[in-house]
Amino acid sequence: MTYTPKSDFVAVMMERGFLADCTDYQGLDEALLQGVRPAYIGFDATAKSLHVGSLIQIMMLRWFQKTGHQPITLMGGGTTKVGDPSFRADERPLLTEAQIDDNIAGIKKVFSAYIDYETDAPNKALMLNNAEWLDGLNYLEFLRDIGRHFSVNRMLSFESVKSRLDREQSLSFLEFNYMILQAYDFMELNRRYGCILQMGGSDQWGNIVNGIDLTRRVIDNEVYGLTSPLLTTSDGKKMGKTAEGAIWLNADMRSPYEFWQFWRNTTDADVGRFLKLYTELPVEECERIGALQGSEINEGKVILANEVTTLLHGAEAAAAAEATAREVFEKGGVGDDLPTFSIAASDLNIIPGATLGGEENPIEGMYCSAATLFVEAKLAKTGKDAKRLIAENGALVNDTPVRKDFPFVNVDELKKQVKLSAGKKRHALVRLDG
Structure with missing residues (x-):
């Protein structure tokens, strides 16, 4: 990576499509010319891995470091206890401290692939946890010193909150505090590390602006905000989500x-x-x-x-x-890197072939439901989805469509290993365990 501070970060964001909005383009550009400057993005620990939807923010931090500046990845050990209400229809489930710590440990695995935390250069990346300063806050002091700077009227006007209230969906007092805590993060990072920039998705605009205002009011420092667009694919689907679930970044989850x-x-x-x-x-x-x-x-x-x-x-x-x-x-083979599943016989409800064929049409061997097999191999979410796949001739076992009139798989084949295919693009290898 290049470690000479440059002002071309904003230009890179514009040119490559990262930029949705910025509080002060010229001011930020000039600030980045003054030396190595820190910027942060926060990641709440709501799961054990981030998914592709977060990858745009990770790439922003990578480019920030590549243009000579210091990225900060802020783990939300404190804010995850509250839950971000931005553009959500309901309240996030509350996690225990142990669950949050476990999630943070999983999330951390990804960042070192993109960001350099080991370099001796001045722009060595930092990984911090906002529980460090949020967990010790005294509530009454916090209300007097920080809460007085926030207008409830203004907070209610932010689209992330307003849209929830307009739909007459509940917004708890706990969630309402989230934007205050995130604003406090920005001020604290500026005070401790000289952080001048918070970045995030465009759904974070209100939270970022609050942090800028608070930092100016309390410690009279100039800071900036920059957001990326909330991406959807060209066919309107949310980035990082598929019919089969989230595209996780951790290798053990995807x-x-x-x-x-x-x-x-x-x-x-x-x-x-x-x-x-x-x-x-x-x-x-x-x-x-x-x-x-x-x-x-x-x-x-x-x-x-x-x-x-x-x-x-x-x-x-x-x-x-x-x-x-x-x-x-291209070759119709199996491939060495396909997802492979070992499935216990007890999970398959194995049935004698003679039972399936009846007295008039006895069938030798033991069989299991093809629909169950496709669910166990994560090629279908539910049995209903698997049955629809079979009905549409989209379920294949060793490249042969599952018969609609006999949707079962011979257990002897499973003992060797079979290739399951859901349509042309999703495949898995399955063998019987034991």
Whole structure:
């Protein structure tokens, strides 16, 4: 990484599509010319891994460090106890301290792939936890010293809160405090570390503005806010979510192959945009690849998948995923990197073939429900989804469609190992355990 402070961070954000809004473009640009400056993004610990929806913020921190400045990843050990109400229809479930600590331990695994916490350079990244200052707050003192700077009327006007109230959905007093705590984070980071910039998704605009106002009012320091767009795919789907669930960044929750395959399945219209956001290829190259047509765009998707997977999981994992995909899709093989499941016989409700065939049509061997098998292999969410897949000829066992009139799989085959396919793009290997 380059460690000479430069003012081109804002230009990079604009050019690559990261920028939704900024409180003061010129002021921020000038501040970044004055030396190594810190900026932060907060990540609440609501799960054991972040998902692809958070990757745009992680890339912003990476670019901030690449342009010579100091990124701060702030773990929400304190704010997670409250829960961010921004654009949510209901209150987040409250987590115990042990659950929060466990989630933070899982989340931390990803950041070192993108951000340098070990360098001796002045812009060495910091990883902090806001529980360090939030857990020890005295409530009455906090209300007198900090709460008096917040107008309830103004807080109610922020779209993230207003939309919830307009729908007549409950907003607890606990949640209402979240924006005050996040504002306090910004002020505390400025006071302790000289942090001048908070970044986040556009849904955080109100929270960021509150932090800027509080920092100016209490310690009279100039700070800035910058937001990224809340991304959806070109077909309107929320980024990072699929029919099969969230695309987690931790390898133990979403394998490198599955992660690679998610990017390989990108819609044609999104390739150029995602190359700019999630890779470090030059902008001109991203635009060239994104403009490809017909079958050529598929190779562009492979480039996207390889580049993004290499950043997170490494070049070997990306190469292995590509090799597996080509084996499975182009040659009809199995591939070495497909998700593999060992399933206990007790989970499959094994049935004698003779029972299935009846007295007039006896069938040898033992069988299990194909629908259950597809659910256990995480290729279908529910039995109902699996049955629909079978009815549409989209469920294949060793590349052969499951029969609608006999939706069962021979257990002897499972003892060897079978390849399950849900349509053309999702595959898994399954074998019987024991």
